[in-house]
Amino acid sequence: MVKLKSNDDKEFEVEEAAVIQSEMIKNMIEDGCATSVIPLPNIDSKTLIKVIEYLNKHINMGKAAETGEEDDLKEFDEQFVNMGWEELFDVIMAANYLNIHELMELCCQSAADRLKNKSVRAVREMLKITNDLTEEEEQEIINDAPWAFEGPEIDDTVN
Amino acid sequence: MLYSMPRALITSILSVQNSLRHSPAYSSTPPSPQKGTISVVGSGRNRLYALTNRQEAKASPHVVTGTLQIFSRDVYLLLDPGSILSYVTPYVAVGFGFKPDMIAESFSISTPMGDFVMARRVYKNCVVSILSRDTVADLLELDIVNFDAILGMDWLHSCYATLDCRTQKVHEPKVDYASQLPDDVLSSILARIEIKDAVKTSILCRRWRYLFASMPTLRFSHNMIGYNYLDHTCPPYYQQKFWKVVNQFFQLYLGRKVVELEMRIFIERKFSSEFGRLMHSISKFGVERLHLNFSCVRIPASRYIYPKRNRFFEFSLELCVRIPASRYIYPKRNRFFEFSLELLSQASSLKSLFLSVCVVQPSVTLRLNSLETLFLTRVLLESGQLEGILSSCLNLNQLIIKYCKLPHKLCISGTVKFVSFVYSDGLKEIDLKATNLRGFECFFNYKVRFYFSSVPVLEYVKISLRGDASMPYIFGEFATDLPAQVKSLIVTTCYAQATHFPTEMQIFGNLRMLALLFESTYDFDIVKVCPVLEACPVLQYLDILILDQLSKLCPINRATDLGVLKDKFETPSPINRTNRDLISLVHEPKVDYASQLPDDVLSSILARDDGAAASGSYLQEEVFSLQGLDTMIEMNLQHATPLLPYKIKSLLLIRRKLSQSG
Missing domain, CATH: 2.40.70.10 (Acid Proteases)
Incomplete structure (x- = not known):
């Protein structure tokens, strides 16, 4: 068992087999730096719970692929990424920090899927981006790559 | 306060x-x-x-x-x-x-x-x-x-x-939700959407303006120019526009490293200078994986891009189950883009090359040191061209040839370790002359003749040849020629082929694993497999897989047949020196075969403890190759066992015992 501590001082016990999916922690364990609690100053407990849920489910990923559990795992993944943008980005940050490749892939792909075919307005709305470009700058961007702004905007819905 | x-x-x-x-x-x-x-x-x-x-x-x-x-x-x-x-x-x-x-x-x-x-x-x-x-x-x-x-x-x-x-x-x-994410993470998210959408994000706000310009993956396709027809070709106007857009893109693009570059558009030969420029930028960006599809139709190749672990032997068995329903329509031969390998002379970091719908021109002087995987789909190969390509690749690991038009005779040489032929046309004879070749698999719709000239380390062979003449060939001449060190063989038969299952066959010298896959064969009598047992003196594992949708509707109880086969398998014959270990029967993918067997048969199989036991495995369509089975078992030893249905778990554990003692 490996103990992880979130930035709001909550401790979690995770099986070593699960936690070594994180390259960072794997390296720490190999270097013998994981004898006591591993503090994770960049991750809050809410996100860490999510990440641990993923790690525990994917503990047997390699074998699952061979045994027909793959569908089950796929379903789990689909459910797992079914979260708000803010949470998704938190998990991405955590996965990036802990260096969990598969989780990173999963979440980035989910983020990308949500951005697919979206209109500029919809993306701004979804990600809460404030447009700080002047009209001249916007025009300049369009002139640089006119082809990208051609054609009808496909999806204007926000979700 | x-x-x-x-x-x-x-x-x-x-x-x-x-x-x-x-x-x-x-x-x-x-x-x-x-x-x-x-x-x-x-x-x-x-x-x-x-x-x-x-x-x-x-x-x-x-x-x-x-x-x-x-x-x-x-x-x-x-x-x-x-x-x-x-x-x-x-x-x-x-x-x-x-x-x-x-x-x-x-x-x-x-x-x-x-x-x-x-x-x-x-x-x-x-x-x-x-x-x-x-x-x-x-x-x-x-x-x-x-x-x-x-x-x-x-x-x-x-x-x-x-x-x-x-x-x-x-x-x-x-x-701003995205504000906390570092730029490189955002760029890698952008790399997963259509390039047009990615570039469009530059107008979101100041921070996003150049995020797209460091994407690690670039996918150029006809979609980015607004040509969305699923046609092989596209009009010259759009081709012209494509190159214009690519040029505009590269003027904005600041990326230091592009890991993967994909291009999917029909190009006529007259645009070869523009194409040459694109290839030049590839060496500049240090591209590792290059996909070039010279048609506007997506080639379903993604499954093969990153073979995980030891999966090489799994992937194409799936293909032999599902034959592509529609035959691909080729553009006219003279409209094929001529891709000269010479263009890659500067691409020193290229590891994987995927070429689709083109003619490949080999180069005598070219040396590709970094290339590990070569994947050709719907490529026109003429006599000597593949040999030329192989001689340029000094460190090739995998060669996959799929839906290609091939010359009558091919010779596989060089450093390649795994070779796979999938439903290609025109080939009559293959000569294997690759000293590092470990695995070989092929799927043809007709009989192909094999020569094993020099394959000292070949161990795994998977063969699927359609046609009535193929079965006698495989269990006859092919068996004689098969090098002695080959340990595992997977043979696929389908439809009426099973009725040509030979009653007499050549000895498979060293074969320790044999898998017979009966595909779309409804009422095959498994007892007919018996001659195989005599032909394989040192066989330890025999897997029989029967795949048929019909059996789901109308299951056949094969318990008696299995019993006969089991007895046969275990009876020592004059040349049978070793313990016969396993019969596994996967009846119908996604249906627990054990459910069709009466419990007493199953338990009598399980009760055997001295190394001679039968095993069945519940496997998915994609994963029923021997190699896959082995990996699965290996994996199961540590963790996965609780996930498996109880009965199967026992079977797998027995197999583990065997492999440990052996």
Whole structure:
């Protein structure tokens, strides 16, 4: 068992087999730096719970692929990424920090899927981006790559 | 502490409020300060804001009421920017489930009635949910008549909410979600969407302007120029436009490293100079994986791009189950783009090359040191061309040839370790002359002749040849020629081929694993497999897989047949020296075959303990190769066993015992 501590001082016990999916922690364990609690100053407990849920489910990923559990795992993944943008980005940050490749892939792909075919307005709305470009700058961007702004905007819905 | 806020500060906030209320913007409908929600009390004690009742709230343009959730309980509340602090009635607060803190210095709060109420207790960190976001507020306990709670300026401030006085709505706090993510993460997200959409994000805001310009993966396709037809070719106008757009893109592109580059568009030969320029940029960016598809149709190759672990032998068995229904239509031969390998002479970091729908021109002088995987789909190969390509690749590991037009005779040479042929046309003879070749698999719709000229380390062979003549060939001449060190062989038969299953066959010298896959073969009598047992003297594992949709509708009980086969398998024959270990029968993918077997048969199989046992495995269509089975078992040893159905678990454990003892 490996103990992880979130930035709001909550401790979690995770099986070593699960936690070594994180390259960072794997390296720490190999270097013998994981004898006591591993503090994770960049991750809050809410996100860490999510990440641990993923790690525990994917503990047997390699074998699952061979045994027909793959569908089950796929379903789990689909459910797992079914979260708000803010949470998704938190998990991405955590996965990036802990260096969990598969989780990173999963979440980035989910983020990308949500951005697919979206209109500029919809993306701004979804990600809460404030447009700080002047009209001249916007025009300049369009002139640089006119082809990208051609054609009808496909999806204007926000979700 | 907020609750013992100096009077001067409170007054200053109030005066700001007052000045706002009397600013020109409000002058058209000046509210009456006495009748509104706010009454200012400035005397010797700490005094705060007054309350209001529901009628006034509706009438007043400066307040917003609504139902929000505090600790997941619906409460009717007032959002009052005029109030500095937030309040909750004791009746609601009782349900919070924790005790309030006492305030060091109690407040006196004035009401519109002109009297004062004292606030002495505060509930800290109450979770207020607004628009499914959780925020936190410190709520003072106060006896309010018409509302359950009042959220004041402190809450609005702490969660960045803004109040729209005109529509009387609270706007969700405007926090840029992506702001916390580093640029490289955002770029890698962008790399997963269509290049057009990715470039479009440059107009979102200043930070996003050049994010797209460091994407690690670039996918150029005809979609980015607005040509969305699923046709092989596209008109010259669009081809011209494609190159223009690619050029414009590269002018903006600042990426230091592109790991993967994909191009999917029909190109005529006259655009070869533009194409040459693109190839030049590939060496500049240090591309590792290059996909070039010279048609507008997507080639379903993604499955093969990153073979995981030891999966090489799994992937194409799936293909032999599902034959592509529609034959691909090739463009006319002279319209094929001629791809000269010479263009890759500078691509020193290229590891994988995927070529589709083109003619490949080998180069005598070219040396590709880094290339490990070569994947050709629907490529026209003429005599000598593949040999030329192979001689340029000094470190090739995998060669996959799929749906290609091939010459009559091919010779596989060089350093390649795994070779796979999938439904290609034209080939009659293959000569294997690769000293590092470990695995070889092929799927042809007709009989192909094999020569094993020089394959000293070949161990795994998977063969699927259609046609009536193929079965006798495989169990005859092929068996004779198969090098002695080959350990595992997978043979696929389908449809009527099974009726040509030979009754006499050549000896497979060293074969220890044999898998027979009967595909779309409904009522094959498994007893017919018996001659195989005599032909394989040292066989340890025999897997028989029968795949048929029909058996799902009308299951056949094969228990008796299996019993016969089992007896046969275990009876020592003159040349049978070793223990015969396993029969596994996977009846129907996705159906637990064991469910079709009576329990006593199964348990009698399981009861055998001395190394001669039969095994069945519940496998998915994609994963039923021997190699896959082995990996699976290996993996299962450690962790996966609890995930498996009980019966199967036992079977697998038996197999483990065997492999340990052996």
